[in-house]
Amino acid sequence: MGVRLYNTASRSVQPFSPQDPGRVGIYACGPTLYGPAHIGNFRTFLFYDLVHRYLEWRGYGVHFVMNFTDVDDKTIAAARARGATLADHTLVYERQVVEEADLLGVRRFDVYPRATAYIGPMVALVERLLERGLAYTTPDGSVFFRIAAFPDYGALSGRDPGAARTGERVAGDDYGKEDGRDFALWKGIKEGDREAGAAWSAPWGEGRPGWHLECSAMALSEVGGTVDLHLGGEDLIFPHHEDEIAQSEGATGNPFVRHWLHAKHLRVEGRKMSKSLGNIVGVGTLLAEGVSAAALRHLLLSAHYRTELNFTEEGLKASRRAVDRLLDFDSRLLSHPVRSSGPESGVREASESALASFREALDDDLNIARGIAVLFGFVNRVNGRLDTHAVIGRAERDAACAALASIDEVLGLIEVGRRERRVDKELGDWIEERIEARRRARAAREWMRADAIRDELAAEGIVLEDGPAGTRWKMRQGRH
RNA sequence: GGCGCCGUGGCCAAGUGGUAAGGCAGAGGACUGCAAAUCCUCUAUCCCCGGUUCGAAUCCGGGCGGCGCCUCCA
Structure with missing residues (x-):
């Protein structure tokens, strides 16, 4: 059957069909580097990691791009509050998030473009939109996208572009907008931007790029004409991704993305994670408290990406035990006595069927809960065989080890867990x-x-x- | 108000027409010097009501409950 994935644009699960199976181009919206990443960010990053690992496991040649947003309202505000330049401020958090991702076993992606390195392509994109009448400048040096000129606007999120919000009050920095729905492609320079190193010159005036524009420019530059898979958190569907489509397709005339995937948000102890509730959990904090990275990985990965995940202390404990079970099995398998020949114990058969079932589960829109269940079923069966067979054939043992290793290429649980058990x-x-x-x-x-x-x-x-x-x-x- | 999601055992979580995966927790048993690890057995009729069907957790209708997006947000 092949890999099937949900597509936000069609609201249905459909066959994954990259333009060129030999090179699947993926763009994922990465973190905004204004502060430390939290477990919600990491749920999404682990979802990216799953997509990355699984498609490679299935034999696709993957070119995976995740950006770093190093210039936007929040990064500028945070840098200014600290009296740092934008570049210095964002570098701190970029390093931190990469380090934490490594600890959680997120495989390195192929390219990590930083928005500020793509000002040229962004300016070019805006120029094209201006030429085509899809954008207009305002007296303060800003440029806005003209939604009325892009009929498909709203298709991804299922919104009627004509309805609502038109006559809405405009925010303070949005003077001159023709339409309340129009969004900023470029923001004219403001007080303090230059000192923070957040100002670039453009034909229509000095300023900085709008957030949505950044992703379009990086995706088009690094992935190419049409992105096979575009990933993000569910909150980005509107307006961020809607705006990316409008800008990109408006400028190039080509379809921007074939397949959209969005990860659901998680909750913390049953509540939404938010600043006002004061329940934002940082990954760095958890790890510093001695939480097992493998357990954290398991918990954040264990629920299907399109279902809400509730992050709890109890769940973390359960995940830790689950990972322990895997690691105990892994080491038991490696140390179990073998002989070169003799009757089969059933371990080989269990290994083969586990691999097939695992693939079937993950092919179905990355059903990882089912995949993990397959893994534990395998552990259970083989443990039983090892109990009744004091010695098994070397080839059988190798088959089981290979199956376990193969599945863990995708899950990365043993990979991370082993690191934590290592001693000097x-x-x-x-x-x-x-x-x-x-x-x-x-x-x-x-x-x-x-x-x-x-x-x-x-x-x-x-x-x-x-x-x-x-x-x-x-x-x-x-x-x- | 608009769009959408969800409600499965003590907790987490699969299953979307043929009579309930898996993890954690709990009980009993086996193994062990005691443990640890492991294995075996046990613990749910799927929010409620009605309908369709030979048959529904799974489809339809109506309730009740929880949640997301619509504004910066993974």
Whole structure:
């Protein structure tokens, strides 16, 4: 059947059909660098990561572009409040978000354009729109898009362009608009912009680009004529993406995007995350508190991207346990005794069917909840086999390892979890030494001494698992 | 007011016409020196009412409840 994805534009799930399967061009709206990213941002970024990883897993050649918005009202305001230049201010948060994304296992995308590096293309875009009569300048040096001249406006979000809002009161900086719905392509220079390094010259006057324009310019420059997949948070459908379509198609005359995907927002303890509620949760804060990155990844990834996800303390705990189960299985599989030949235990069959079911689940509009269920079903089945078969064939074991690794190429849970369990060589050697001492104590049936050693290790976060093939140990992950 | 989404066991969450995946939590059992890990068993008729159908959580109608966007917002 192939990959099927929901398309916001058609409001239905449809086959994913890139123009050129060999090079799928994807543009994702990235963070605005005014402050630290929060878990809501990261739910969206992890959704991007899923799209990225899954399409590559399915064999597509993916060219994935995620921008950084480093100039807009908020970044300028934040930079000015700190007395920093725009460039200095945004660099701080760019570094931070990249670092956090790495910690959560978000694979690096191909290109990260920063808006301020695309002023040229933006100016060119506006010039074309002016030529075509789709834009007009105002006395303060701003340029607005003329929505009345673009009949398709509203198609993505399902709005009637003619209705409502026309006669609305205009905001303070929007003097001169012909129509209340018209949006700014370029904002004429204002007090303080130049000092903050937020002013560029253009044929119609000095100023800075409008937010919507930035994404159009970067998408057209970095992805090309038509974007196969354009991703974003659900809040961007209107007006941001509607405006991107209007500008891009108005200027080029070509379809801008084939397929739109939007991730739903998350809630925190049942409530909307907002400044006024004071419940904005930063990823950096959580990680600093000792929350496991793998657990956080699991939680943010575990619900389908088009359903509301409720971020709770309890959910985080459940996710942590779930990831532990995966990691325990991973290490059990790797250390399970094998022989070169002999009767099959059923592990190979379980591996093959897990891979097929996983693909089926993810092909269906990235149904990750079902995909994760398939994974746990696999873990369960194989654990059962390992219980009843003290030794399995090497080829079977390898097949199971390969299946697990393959699925984790998409989920990245074991990938991130393993990192957190890793210990340095010195600690590792000490652990091995202690385990050997405990082994001797146990052999001598000196339980008190053996348990004292186990407690000693537990105090360092090391958990032991005795099995027929010896004792395995693991580093307990973060507090949550 | 306009557009849209959702309501499944204690919590989270799949399933969208054939009699309920998975994770967490809970109970009992097996294994273990004790643990840990693991396995087995048990725990829901799907917000309510009506309709369509041989058959509905799944379709239709009506309620009730929760939520999103419409303004900066992932």
